[in-house]
Amino acid sequence: MASVDVPVALLGYGTVGSAVSRLLVESADDIERATGHRLRVVRALVRDPEKERAFPADPGVLTTDIADIRDDPSIAVVAEVMGGIEPTGDYVLALLAAGKPVVSANKQLIARRGAELFGAASAAGVQLRFEASVCAAIPVIKVLREALVVTTVHRILGIVNGTTNFILTEMEKGSGYDEALAEAQRQGFAEADPTEDVSGADAAAKMAILATVAFGSRVTLDDVEYEGIESITPLHVAAAREMGMAVRLVGAASLVGGKLDVRVHPALVDRRHPLAAVEGAFNAVMLQGDAIREITLEGPGAGGIETASAVVADMVSVIGTTGTGFLQNDACWRELEPLEPGRLRSPFYVRLDVEDRAGVLAHVALRLATHGVSIGRLVQHQDNGSATLHIVTHEAPAGDVDAALEEIGGLEESRSAPSALPVISDRGVPGLGWA
Numbered sequence: 001m002a003s004v005d006v007p008v009a010l011l012g013y014g015t016v017g018s019a020v021s022r023l024l025v026e027s028a029d030d031i032e033r034a035t036g037h038r039l040r041v042v043r044a045l046v047r048d049p050e051k052e053r054a055f056p057a058d059p060g061v062l063t064t065d066i067a068d069i070r071d072d073p074s075i076a077v078v079a080e081v082m083g084g085i086e087p088t089g090d091y092v093l094a095l096l097a098a099g100k101p102v103v104s105a106n107k108q109l110i111a112r113r114g115a116e117l118f119g120a121a122s123a124a125g126v127q128l129r130f131e132a133s134v135c136a137a138i139p140v141i142k143v144l145r146e147a148l149v150v151t152t153v154h155r156i157l158g159i160v161n162g163t164t165n166f167i168l169t170e171m172e173k174g175s176g177y178d179e180a181l182a183e184a185q186r187q188g189f190a191e192a193d194p195t196e197d198v199s200g201a202d203a204a205a206k207m208a209i210l211a212t213v214a215f216g217s218r219v220t221l222d223d224v225e226y227e228g229i230e231s232i233t234p235l236h237v238a239a240a241r242e243m244g245m246a247v248r249l250v251g252a253a254s255l256v257g258g259k260l261d262v263r264v265h266p267a268l269v270d271r272r273h274p275l276a277a278v279e280g281a282f283n284a285v286m287l288q289g290d291a292i293r294e295i296t297l298e299g300p301g302a303g304g305i306e307t308a309s310a311v312v313a314d315m316v317s318v319i320g321t322t323g324t325g326f327l328q329n330d331a332c333w334r335e336l337e338p339l340e341p342g343r344l345r346s347p348f349y350v351r352l353d354v355e356d357r358a359g360v361l362a363h364v365a366l367r368l369a370t371h372g373v374s375i376g377r378l379v380q381h382q383d384n385g386s387a388t389l390h391i392v393t394h395e396a397p398a399g400d401v402d403a404a405l406e407e408i409g410g411l412e413e414s415r416s417a418p419s420a421l422p423v424i425s426d427r428g429v430p431g432l433g434w435a
């Protein structure tokens with residue numbers, strides 16, 4: 001199948017825009033495999049074309065004139081990644097009127113001017129997609145609109161602002177509010193002016209969009225009652241902990257007896273609830289409905305490349321697929337070899353029944369160390385001349401742990417064949433085999 005060259009444009013070439021440009025170049029083969037198309041950025045609107053960019057644009061791509069994009073009939077889709085309400089909203093309206101599909105990462109624009117923008121898109125018969133405007137990399141809009149098309153969702157609970165969640169989890173570790181905010185700023189999770197996040201306004205915009213999509217009734221930012229986390233003190237956090245709960249900034253959108261309620265407020269969440277386990281700058285959205293019971297999506301809610309992945313996915317959806325792209329079949333395009341047995345890495349729980357005598361532990365530790373396996377935690381139970389050792393190792397290849405256990409099983413102090421179970425304690429950080 002011949003590949004089709006598809007010129008695309010960006011409004012904005014900052015954190016997200018340059019990441020979109022990078023993804024389109026670096027994932028060009030993946031996109032082509034999926035769609036039969038190669039998306040090429042031919043224009044990007046900026047304020048200052050001379051500024052240094054994280055991923056420089058090709059010569060002649062940057063422009064300060066929206067007409068260069070609006071009036072170019074070859075441009076098939078435009079990604080709005082410049083932010084703000086004005087002039088952004090008018091630019092998007094002009095693009096839609098010119099028949100160009102738009103994808104946007106701009107929650108404030110969608111939450112404030114959605115009615116007007118979607119009306120213009122419908123009138124022009126083009127798509128306006130907005131996956132990246134809510135929770136960046138988490139594909140919640142796609143799930144709500146496509147996967148759950150025949151499901152009635154009656155409640156959405158979400159942690160939809162990473163900055164405030166980072167601050168609250170820092171406070172759980174003992175920081176005061178100001179100290180936690182300063183740490184969030186130092187690590188790049190909070191803006192120099194954090195008002196939009198800590199006041200709850202950012203979360204409110206996202207909940208307005210989610211409620212609109214889930215319930216099919218327009219919800220704007222003005223319809224969302226919200227309160228931020230500025231008044232949360234270490235006393236709240238400590239009291240919550242004592243009661244087995246965690247303080248979280250929760251967005252809640254509910255359909256109650258045919259009426260809508262959308263709000264954002266700090267809440268105490270039971271430690272066993274999935275939202276209490278969402279830590280740091282992560283986001284999570286829990287969808288509740290009759291047929292689905294409960295689905296929770298969790299992931300990074302911000303970041304250039306994370307947001308760009310959702311923007312590019314929307315662009316791919318707009319462009320669609322031809323031939324046998326992955327949206328039509330099972331997506332097998334290569335044959336991967338199975339990993340050699342024993343190479344998968346994980347922390348392991350090891351249980352050893354040994355004689356309770358001096359030097360046993362040293363023998364066990366030595367055998368593990370010989371195979372490069374180090375001990376993370378150890379608990380020992382003694383009983384009438386014998387001892388049970390419960391060991392949690394640091395991450396190691398399964399084969400090395402097995403080899404060490406075989407030797408340990410052969411020690412004269414060993415009373416039974418030792419065995420190992422993988423421990424899953426991490427959150428899927430790259431490199432962690434079992435996660």
Ligand SMILES: NC(=O)c1ccc[n+]([C@@H]2O[C@H](COP(=O)([O-])OP(=O)(O)OC[C@H]3O[C@@H](n4cnc5c(N)ncnc54)[C@H](OP(=O)(O)O)[C@@H]3O)[C@@H](O)[C@H]2O)c1
Pocket residue numbers: 011012013014015016017045046047048049051064080081082083084086087105106107132133136301302303304307
């Ligand atoms: N960053 C994230 O993690 C993230 C996550 C989710 C959603 N978003 C959303 O994505 C959008 C972009 O965010 P960002 O972080 O990429 O912002 P950014 O780094 O500030 O980039 C904004 C870009 O838009 C251009 N721009 C702004 N106003 C303009 C104007 N009036 N005319 C022409 N160009 C203009 C800027 O040009 P110059 O470069 O010349 O100044 C810059 O290239 C926002 O709506 C944001 O809410 C961001």
